[in-house]
Amino acid sequence: MGAGSEGALSTRVLGGDPRAVARAISLIEDGAPEGARLVRELFGHTGGAWLVGVTGPPGAGKSSLVDRLIARFRSTGRRVGVIAVDPTSPFSGGAVLGDRVRMQTHAGDDGVFIRSMATRGQFGGLASATHEAALVLDAAGYDPVIIETVGVGQDEVEIARTADAAVVVVAPGFGDDVQAIKAGVLEIADVFVVNKADHDGADRAVTQLETMLGLAEPPRGEWRPPVVLTQATSGEGVEELAVALERFRDRPDDLRLERRRQREANALRRLVGELCWRQVEERIGLSEIGAISAQLARRELDPYGAAESLLARTRPAQP
Amino acid sequence: MGAGSEGALSTRVLGGDPRAVARAISLIEDGAPEGARLVRELFGHTGGAWLVGVTGPPGAGKSSLVDRLIARFRSTGRRVGVIAVDPTSPFSGGAVLGDRVRMQTHAGDDGVFIRSMATRGQFGGLASATHEAALVLDAAGYDPVIIETVGVGQDEVEIARTADAAVVVVAPGFGDDVQAIKAGVLEIADVFVVNKADHDGADRAVTQLETMLGLAEPPRGEWRPPVVLTQATSGEGVEELAVALERFRDRPDDLRLERRRQREANALRRLVGELCWRQVEERIGLSEIGAISAQLARRELDPYGAAESLLARTRPAQP
Numbered sequence: 001m002g003a004g005s006e007g008a009l010s011t012r013v014l015g016g017d018p019r020a021v022a023r024a025i026s027l028i029e030d031g032a033p034e035g036a037r038l039v040r041e042l043f044g045h046t047g048g049a050w051l052v053g054v055t056g057p058p059g060a061g062k063s064s065l066v067d068r069l070i071a072r073f074r075s076t077g078r079r080v081g082v083i084a085v086d087p088t089s090p091f092s093g094g095a096v097l098g099d100r101v102r103m104q105t106h107a108g109d110d111g112v113f114i115r116s117m118a119t120r121g122q123f124g125g126l127a128s129a130t131h132e133a134a135l136v137l138d139a140a141g142y143d144p145v146i147i148e149t150v151g152v153g154q155d156e157v158e159i160a161r162t163a164d165a166a167v168v169v170v171a172p173g174f175g176d177d178v179q180a181i182k183a184g185v186l187e188i189a190d191v192f193v194v195n196k197a198d199h200d201g202a203d204r205a206v207t208q209l210e211t212m213l214g215l216a217e218p219p220r221g222e223w224r225p226p227v228v229l230t231q232a233t234s235g236e237g238v239e240e241l242a243v244a245l246e247r248f249r250d251r252p253d254d255l256r257l258e259r260r261r262q263r264e265a266n267a268l269r270r271l272v273g274e275l276c277w278r279q280v281e282e283r284i285g286l287s288e289i290g291a292i293s294a295q296l297a298r299r300e301l302d303p304y305g306a307a308e309s310l311l312a313r314t315r316p317a318q319p
Numbered sequence: 320m321g322a323g324s325e326g327a328l329s330t331r332v333l334g335g336d337p338r339a340v341a342r343a344i345s346l347i348e349d350g351a352p353e354g355a356r357l358v359r360e361l362f363g364h365t366g367g368a369w370l371v372g373v374t375g376p377p378g379a380g381k382s383s384l385v386d387r388l389i390a391r392f393r394s395t396g397r398r399v400g401v402i403a404v405d406p407t408s409p410f411s412g413g414a415v416l417g418d419r420v421r422m423q424t425h426a427g428d429d430g431v432f433i434r435s436m437a438t439r440g441q442f443g444g445l446a447s448a449t450h451e452a453a454l455v456l457d458a459a460g461y462d463p464v465i466i467e468t469v470g471v472g473q474d475e476v477e478i479a480r481t482a483d484a485a486v487v488v489v490a491p492g493f494g495d496d497v498q499a500i501k502a503g504v505l506e507i508a509d510v511f512v513v514n515k516a517d518h519d520g521a522d523r524a525v526t527q528l529e530t531m532l533g534l535a536e537p538p539r540g541e542w543r544p545p546v547v548l549t550q551a552t553s554g555e556g557v558e559e560l561a562v563a564l565e566r567f568r569d570r571p572d573d574l575r576l577e578r579r580r581q582r583e584a585n586a587l588r589r590l591v592g593e594l595c596w597r598q599v600e601e602r603i604g605l606s607e608i609g610a611i612s613a614q615l616a617r618r619e620l621d622p623y624g625a626a627e628s629l630l631a632r633t634r635p636a637q638p
Contacts, residue, residue, distance in 0.1 A: 036623055039621075039622070039623065040621045040622075040623050040624065043618060043621040043622065044618050044621065046618065047616075047617075047618045057376075257613075257616055257617075260616035261609070261612045261613045261615075261616040262612070263616070264612040264613075264615035264616045264622070265608065265609065265612035267615075267622055268608070268611065268612060268615065268622060268625060268626055268629075269596055271622055271623065271626040272592075272595060272596050272599055272626045272629055272630060273591075273592025273593070273595060273596055274592070275623075275626050275627065275630060276591060276592060276595035276596075276630060277588055277591050277592055277595075279630075280591055289584065289587070290580070290584065292587065293580045293581070293583040293584035293587060294576075294580045294583075296580075296583035296586075296587065297366075297576055297579035297580040297582070297583045298366075298576075299362060299363050299365065299366045302358075302359045302362040302363065303358070303359075303362065303583070303586055303587060303590055304355055304358065304359050304590065304594075305359065306587060307587055307590040307591045307594050308594065310587075310591055311591060311594060311595060311598075311634070314634075315630070315633075315634030
């Protein structure tokens with residue numbers, strides 16, 4: 001695949017061609033160098049889309065809620081992109097199937113692009129890959145781009161940080177109630193949703209969340225995350241959620257830019273670490289890295305010394 | 320804090336002094352340079368302890384189960400260390416309190432050391448910090464060291480990879496049943512536990528897990544993870560769990576060493592990325608990195624170009 005055809009691919013992405021978008025995301029997901037080149041080419045054409053992260057524990061009803069949000073945004077004439085970060089694996093046929101079924105409901109609508117991205121245990125690479133896939137959709141003119149993740153862990157926190165707005169969805173009585181949500185996830189939420197409003201304990205979950213938020217110091221940018229009660233199956237509360245999101249989007253420019261600056265700072269840090277490791281791999285070679293790891297396992301080397309030596313051999317420190 | 324007193328600290332850790340251990344872990348948790356130096360000093364004295372990771376979704380009863388395991392291992396005369404990775408934050412007083420209450424039950428037993436480590440949203444640093452804290456306990460003579468995490472995400476996968484054996488605990492009927500567990504977590508489990516054996520659906524959860532495991536390709540090292548049914552509140556099944564773990568521990572040496580080699584390779588990769596970023600920060604300075612991030616947010620730079628330039632300015636590539 002030469003540079004010429006990559007150039008053509010970016011042009012096709014910018015023209016909004018769904019097959020080019022799909023191919024571009026595959027390149028990124030595979031960690032192919034062509035993917036990195038493509039991101040470079042597209043980056044200057046991004047920033048127009050509004051990135052909305054939706055996360056929460058499994059079973060909270062996120063997928064149905066995202067379906068409702070897609071319909072809501074479509075009704076205003078927008079083309080909507082969705083990245084569904086999906087716990088795919090040999091084991092979890094169920095999750096993949098669920099997602100495929102869901103895609104069918106929008107299959108006839110070329111104003112909606114839904115793409116699953118797999119959790120591959122890639123080393124810190126998932127947040128990068130998700131971020132870059134969102135950039136591709138952004139460049140292709142999808143706006144908003146919804147990034148849906150399942151879970152309440154550090155990876156979701158990092159992915160949510162790549163969005164302009166983060167929605168955390170819980171269901172009443174889930175696990176240990178709101179304690180089931182890791183603190184880091186609470187902190188990144190711009191809007192909370194208690195879904196399954198018809199279930200027992202929904203009002204209690206809202207009160208709990210509001211109490212926790214009330215105890216916390218004033219959130220960044222003077223925005224106090226609202227708690228919205230929804231019932232995705234009936235659509236109840238979805239308009240309220242969309243309005244809350246739009247209210248968040250329409251904050252002063254400097255707040256939105258600062259959020260994006262933070263996002264780029266995080267992405268930069270990830271990227272520097274990844275590029276640096278790639279250089280170490282290229283310079284040292286996988287077999288010697290394997291031998292060094294074995295020496296570490298036998299305690300014949302110490303890890304800091306080994307890491308410093310790998311760095312020094314790859315790139316000598318400046319005087 | 321001079322090198323001399325750090326030297327004294329490592330000596331005290333090696334002597335098994337709990338206060339020195341606590342201080343050492345704090346240094347690591349804070350990301351202090353003294354922490355890194357300490358790990359270097361201790362590393363050669365580690366590798367003796369058996370590291371057992373215990374993870375699973377909130378509400379599965381992990382803490383009670385870990386309590387039972389502590390008692391079981393104590394009964395064989397071993398000193399037991401526990402790192403509880405804890406979703407601490409201004410918001411989550413509950414979780415911290417729960418953990419403190421739990422520590423009280425072992426407060427009178429100086430053969431047990433329990434330490435909470437907070438999820439701080441540190442950038443990829445949690446798995447490193449947890450791994451290094453486990454090394455400190457290892458150096459101090461605690462064996463086994465149990466690393467308990469709450470959740471089913473990528474961070475738990477990475478932390479579990481730092482252990483010699485990974486236990487994944489679920490409760491019957493939790494969320495979407497076993498689909499609530501991310502695939503990556505299934506893949507890292509060496510032993511599964513279905514806790515709350517007295518609850519409805521426990522047998523069904525066991526069958527589901529066994530079916531999923533049966534469908535998968537033969538697991539690494541010819542080990543097929545067993546599914547153990549426990550009831551932590553009564554202690555039922557805990558002996559069976561301990562025996563399953565010990566059976567896993569007693570596999571041939573080459574399998575155990577290969578696991579440790581993998582762990583060191585992962586740790587090395589993390590460490591190289593972290594050291595590299597730290598060098599970039601030192602060389603370039605936070606204010607210029609902030610300015611570059613703002614340029615990225617305004618799309619005046621592209622991220623790969625920016626990362627490559629930062630790397631090149633920090634360490635010129637070798638010819």
